[in-house]
Each structure stands twice: as C-alpha cells, then as structure tokens.
Amino acid sequence: MPARAALLLALALLSGAALPAAAAEARQDAAPSAAADNAAEDAAGENRGISGRYLLMDANGRGVSNEDFPGQYQLIAFGYTFCPDVCPTTLAEMSVIMERLGATAERVQPLFITVDPERDTAAVLRGYTEFFHPRIMGLTGSADLVRRAADSFKVRYEKVREPGAPPGQYAVDHSAGIFLLGPDGRYLRKFAYATPPAEIAQRIGEIVAAGEASPLSRPLPRHLRPRQP
Template sequence: MRFAALALAALLFSLPALPAPADDDEPPVGLVPRYLLRDANGRAVTEGDFRGRFQLVAFGYTYCPDVCPTTLVEVADVLKRLGDDAARLQAIFVSVDPERDATGTLKDYTAFFDPRIIGLTASPELVKAAADRFKVRYGKVREPGAPADQYSVDHSAGLYLLGPDGGFLHKFAYQTPPADVATRIRDYMAVVKGLRRP
C-alpha cells in the first residue's frame, strides 16, 4: 500500500534531523489564516467552522515522498501526546495538488496517519487563495518529457497553529519535535478561556 510505504519513508526521514528551509525559521509576515475549501464529503469548510478550537494546519499533497508523510506522522504524535486535550484541537491537511488529490483520496490518506486529521482541498483557485493567505509557496516540478500527470510539487513546509478565534498564533518549523509542539499548544490552551469541546 502506497500509504504504508510513505509512512515508512517518513519514519526513516525523521531519524536524522534535516535542516528546515530558511523561510520556516521565522513567522510569516502578513499571514491571514483564512480559507474556503472542501472536505471529504464535498462540504464547504472555512476556518470559522472550527471556532472555539485550536487548528493545526499543514499544506502538502498525497504523492509527496517525504516531507508530507513525515509531517503527518508528527501531527499524529502531537495528538497522542495531547491526550484528552486533543479534543480542543483540529488537525488539518490542505492539499496543494487538487488535480490529483480528490477529497476521497485525501480522507484515506489522512486517516492512515490518524483519523482525527481531516483533509481539505478545492479548486486550484481556492487552494491558491488559501496558500497565499498562509504565505505558503508551492509549484509543480515536472521532468522534461514527462507525462502531464507525472510531477512533484515543491511546497513550503511547517505547521500553522491557529487559536480558537481563528487567529494565527505560531508557525512550527518543519520537523519541530512533536513533544515541543504539544508543549507549546498546551501552553496556549492554558491561557485561553472558554474553549469548547466538539
């Protein structure tokens, strides 16, 4: 199964600490965490649907050979470390490859890592709008002469933490240890009042 191979690759890649891209070391300037995407049922989803809960957002695609499975293995670890507090957080994986990542494909992909992670995508225009607001860069990379559907997608890595009001709180660089991510999220949870459970 392709997902199993990706998970194994993610574990192998997570052993040596790979350097994060330079743009992941500092919070993006002017980030406006807004999106209008679709879930596995084709339902329109915005950041407002999760008001009252934190959101941990990653961008990637299901054909990604290393960065994305590594990220989702780590997100699943964060959810496990949060224990009951994970109910106060929605983990989201946004596909920047809507041409190949149908919503059903995304559902199977994210569920392989943890069923609490939801996959979202939409038309190329709406995906680009969301990525632009999160200051995420991405683009197709195709070898000369390759078929139109055989390409990789070069994209920004990292995790974006949004607060219960939908506002941006923190960007975690690629491969920030899950223990550190969970600790930071708990710190935010401790100071934010009125959290609702789903």
C-alpha cells in the first residue's frame, strides 16, 4: 500500500474511522459553487462528447469495459494512489455516497481509474481502494489504454516532475470530478469536484428510481445493443 494510503489508514484509526464522514461534512459548504460548476460546464459544452468508454484491467488481471456491468450504474473517478489530496477526498466521498444510497447501492458499481499506470499496478490499486470501500474497483492498464479511457471522459492529465527529482518521483496533474454511467454503459452525467456526497447520492437515487419506472430504460442484452460510434 502506498505511503499516502497507509497514512490515511492510521488517521482513520486514530479518529474512529471518521474520514469519510469528515470529508462529507467538509464539502457541505461547497454546495452552491459545485452546483454552479456543474451548470457552467454543461452550459459551456465541456461535457459534450463524453462517451464514457474504456477497456482496462481489474485487480485480478481481468479485462473490464464500460459494457461489463449490465443493469448497474457506474460511478467513476480518475486519479492515482500517490495523489496527496484530491483523490483520497474523492474516494472518501464515494464511500459516503455508497452508504447514503442504502439498498440502491446494489445497483451501483464504484470504479477508480488510475492516471498513473506506471506506479499503480493492480495489487497497489486493490490495497488502496479497499481502504475506502470494499466495493470500489480499481482499474489500470497500459499507458495507451489509460489515455484512451481518460480521453473518452475528457479527463486531462500530465506527469509533473520537479527538476532533479529521480524518475519514480513525480506528481500527476489531472481533472477532478465523478462520472455516472447508466445501466447500458453509456454516459449520463458528471458531478463537479466538491459536489457534496449527499447531493450526489440523492441525484443518483432519483435517476435509478426513474429508470426502474421506465421499461424502456432497462438495458438490452449486449448482442441486441446498437454499436457505439
């Protein structure tokens, strides 16, 4: 497990495992700005063209794509295990979202896609994601496949190394936010970074309930689905 995850684990133990709740509480004050960010991104068309397609590998070395969870909604975040702040905060909030969803959480698969495949091996990702929530699945792959996945979500990232730093010592600047795919594996919407977990959970609950009320929204078997462009 990376040093950052180990530190978070120690802090959680000392604080009575209050990290997810604390992260959720810290985000409540950001609700107006997060809502504005969501609206601004939609108005500016920044979320247009997101396909939400990926083909990566899970912690067991099995290939996983956006079409492998029929009937389930996918909650997706991009990041990396050496991330000092944004990523652990996002995963802690994802854990809160899953708890707040209650029984609806069974319809949701949370995923964490690395933007640092060089260091985030399958084993590293497993230890990292399991700390936050047992159902969060970490995905990695070749540099090319990770880049393709990020591009399909319009996630930007780049490696940043301080002058004179050794090859393995670097940070990764990347886009933040949480994406939601529908039960057919297609992109539904993006939640801006700092959107309170309670707000995200409520919105997902509404989306799932609306989908269950409409037979037309239920996913077709894969062999009957139209090909994505």
